[in-house]
Amino acid sequence: MPDLALQQDVPESRIHPEAPAVRFEDVSIGFEGKDVLDHISFEVKRGETRILLGPAGVGKSVLLKLANGLFKPDSGRIFVFGYEVSAMSEEDLFRLRETMGIVFQEGALFDSLTVRDNVGYRLMEQHLPDAEIDQRVIEALRFVELEHTLTKFPSELSGGMRRRVAIARAIITKPDLILYDSPTGGLDPITSTTIIELVIKQRDFYGTSSLVVTHRLQDAFMMASHHFNKETGQIEALPEGTTDPSTSFLVLHQGKLVFDGSTHDLVHSDDAFLKQYLA
Amino acid sequence: MPLSSVDAAAKRGVAAVQQYSLLSARSLGNLFRRPFYGADIITQADLIGVGSLPIVILTGFFTGGVLALQSASTLAQFGAAAITGQLVSFSMIKELGPVLTSLMVSGRNASGMASELGSMMVTEQIDAMRALGTDPLKKLVMPRIVATIIMLFFLTIVSDAVGIMGGAVVAIVMLGQDASQYFHTAYQSLQYADVMQGLVKPLFFGFIIATIGCYYGMNTRGGTQGVGRSTTQAVVVSSVLIIAMDFVISRFMIGIFGR
Numbered sequence: 001m002p003d004l005a006l007q008q009d010v011p012e013s014r015i016h017p018e019a020p021a022v023r024f025e026d027v028s029i030g031f032e033g034k035d036v037l038d039h040i041s042f043e044v045k046r047g048e049t050r051i052l053l054g055p056a057g058v059g060k061s062v063l064l065k066l067a068n069g070l071f072k073p074d075s076g077r078i079f080v081f082g083y084e085v086s087a088m089s090e091e092d093l094f095r096l097r098e099t100m101g102i103v104f105q106e107g108a109l110f111d112s113l114t115v116r117d118n119v120g121y122r123l124m125e126q127h128l129p130d131a132e133i134d135q136r137v138i139e140a141l142r143f144v145e146l147e148h149t150l151t152k153f154p155s156e157l158s159g160g161m162r163r164r165v166a167i168a169r170a171i172i173t174k175p176d177l178i179l180y181d182s183p184t185g186g187l188d189p190i191t192s193t194t195i196i197e198l199v200i201k202q203r204d205f206y207g208t209s210s211l212v213v214t215h216r217l218q219d220a221f222m223m224a225s226h227h228f229n230k231e232t233g234q235i236e237a238l239p240e241g242t243t244d245p246s247t248s249f250l251v252l253h254q255g256k257l258v259f260d261g262s263t264h265d266l267v268h269s270d271d272a273f274l275k276q277y278l279a
Numbered sequence: 280m281p282l283s284s285v286d287a288a289a290k291r292g293v294a295a296v297q298q299y300s301l302l303s304a305r306s307l308g309n310l311f312r313r314p315f316y317g318a319d320i321i322t323q324a325d326l327i328g329v330g331s332l333p334i335v336i337l338t339g340f341f342t343g344g345v346l347a348l349q350s351a352s353t354l355a356q357f358g359a360a361a362i363t364g365q366l367v368s369f370s371m372i373k374e375l376g377p378v379l380t381s382l383m384v385s386g387r388n389a390s391g392m393a394s395e396l397g398s399m400m401v402t403e404q405i406d407a408m409r410a411l412g413t414d415p416l417k418k419l420v421m422p423r424i425v426a427t428i429i430m431l432f433f434l435t436i437v438s439d440a441v442g443i444m445g446g447a448v449v450a451i452v453m454l455g456q457d458a459s460q461y462f463h464t465a466y467q468s469l470q471y472a473d474v475m476q477g478l479v480k481p482l483f484f485g486f487i488i489a490t491i492g493c494y495y496g497m498n499t500r501g502g503t504q505g506v507g508r509s510t511t512q513a514v515v516v517s518s519v520l521i522i523a524m525d526f527v528i529s530r531f532m533i534g535i536f537g538r
Contacts, residue, residue: 070406094412102410108403122411125314169411 013099013176016082020045021177021209022067027076027086029062036062038255039076044177044211047246049203051220052213053277054252060213061105063252064179067211068102069093080177098122101170102179106186107162109154109169115141116150119169140168144198160191167198171206178202180212184219196222197235203246204228217278223247224263251277302497303490306420319422327388327423328430334383335434336441342375343367343442347449363456364465367446368439372469372477376439378525381484384431385517389492392423393513396496397506405497420497424489431485432478439477472536480528484521491517 013021022044029037036059044050054060065071066078069085078086083096109118117124119140120133141147144164154162163183170178180199184192196219202208204227214220224243229236238244243263251259251266253273259266266274346367354360396419399405408415443465450456495513499505 065406068410070409090409090414094409094414097410097412100410102407104403104407106402108407110404110407111402121413125411125413 012083012096013081017046019079019082021048021081022211023079024063024066025077025079027066027073027078029059029066029071029073035255037066037073037252040252040257041076042250042257042260044209046176046209047207049210049212049223049244049247050250051223051247052211052250052252053217053220054215055277056215058252059255060215060252061181064102064181064211064213067179068097068100098173099175100177100179101173101175103163103166103170103181103183105181107154107159107166109162109165111154113153114150115146115152115154115157115165118154118165119172121169122173136172137168140172141165143171143201144168158191160187160194163187163191163195164198167195167202171202174206176209178208178210180210180214182214183212184214184216189218192216192219193222197226197228199223200226200235201228203244205230220249221263224249253277298498299490299494302416302420302494303424303486306416306424306490306493310421310425314417316418316422319418320425323422323426324430326391327384327426328434331384331387331430331434332437334387335380335438338379338383339371339376339438339441340445342379343371343445343447344449346370346375346442347446347454351450351454360454360456361460362464362468363446363450363454364443364461364463365468367450368443368465368469369473371439371442371446373473374477374525374529376442377435377477377480377484378521380435380438381431381481381488381521382518384427384434385484385488385521386514388427389488389513389517390510392489392492393496393499393509394506396420396493397499397509400497400499401502401505415497420489420493423493424486427489428482428485431481431488435478435481470538472532472538475536476529476532479532480525483524483528487520487524488517491520 020043024040024042027037027040028035040063042050052060052063062071066073067080067085069078069080069088069090073086076086077084080096081099085093085096088096109115110121113121116134116137120137123133123136137150138147141149144167146161146164146168149157149161149165154165157165167183183199184195187195199210199212200223203210203223212220212223224247226235226237227244228234248262249259249266250257251274258271259269259274267278269275347363350363350366351360354363354366396405399408399419405415405419408418446465447458447461450461451458492513495509495516499509501508
């Protein structure tokens, strides 16, 4: 693996173009004596969107944080763009995280900073000129249709707006991988649809690889059955019976991966748990 | 079984000491390597130092005053009322100034650090900071440690000065002593060892306050209830450690300087 320190001008995601965006190899983790994830293995190919479903509390958020290197597994290996994040130091992970965006469950905006400073946080830490930061922040906020909230604080925003600002913060560096942790959790159906439309837009407009954690089946199937039309700039339903080819599913149950496949295979599965879960 | 719970408690204690040591070492290690958060140090110095000034002045003034008041009758029995100034300055500079100032700052700032960092932990803001490429130990913890050590040093000096003034007000106005005699005995009896002892202590106490406050904040679990627990524990543990460390430093300094 090349020394990260030497590859100053090349994003880490481009150094091993043949490697998948994410690969979990036999990963297990437990907390306070309880197993949370038990020998999990799966891949997210470049440009692919994988939707991780499962009941509440099954370990979906833990899996996402493992992918970002926020947790270290008890056993197994995790690779992101060919780099073994499960073995990297925190300092090396900071470099790799420039190619990853993550949207946390409640947004996790810094409540003492304005929307502008939240979205431009990474750019401020890199000491970029203010004019460039402002321009890129406005561009990111325009994507989520919130460019009028620059000077507001998170406490002045609704739950849905906070989630959209969190998405803007995650995409400002145009990452090659985005991790979404229950992006619509706790939101009303209309706001949830707005958020999912943004996820679809990001998927189809930029071709970003993504791992989306959710327990809301309606959001998952909307992602599989809709696409962003670049000509009209609208989210449209795919023809009846077709699904987005780059979107597939993973299902977690009691710490194990019980399904890994396409939308069609999930819907037509004979597994008793899956049938009950999807009912 | 009682033995297994003792064993588990001992393991938890050792693990806590290990985590505390790692937090302190990682925060201050590579202190001057980029990125260096100088602006955050200044901000924290303002919040911790300037913000604590009113309570430190009040505490120091009334402590010095009550020292003069309480010692007056006992000293008068031995015809030693004239050394009230010496008693107040010795007590304030060597002991009460550093310890009471640290306890006041601990109550105000260790709790503030634990609650602020604890709230950030339970709302995933710390994880967000790491995901955005910023080391929370360098950005959040280091400025608090450096600012507390520096500002507690100066706050102690202020407390000592105000305490001696408080004693002067009581001695001169209430007890009718001579002002020149009070300040003369307060100053002349002091030696280098006394001042050294009084100014070394705040450096250690400042480290304790900030590291304990940040440790409990960064290890907060369990939502708002967890934040409340961390805040309380930070104040209690830092206060107890300050008192214990005071004994250790006093013994050590007396051993070196002989007084």
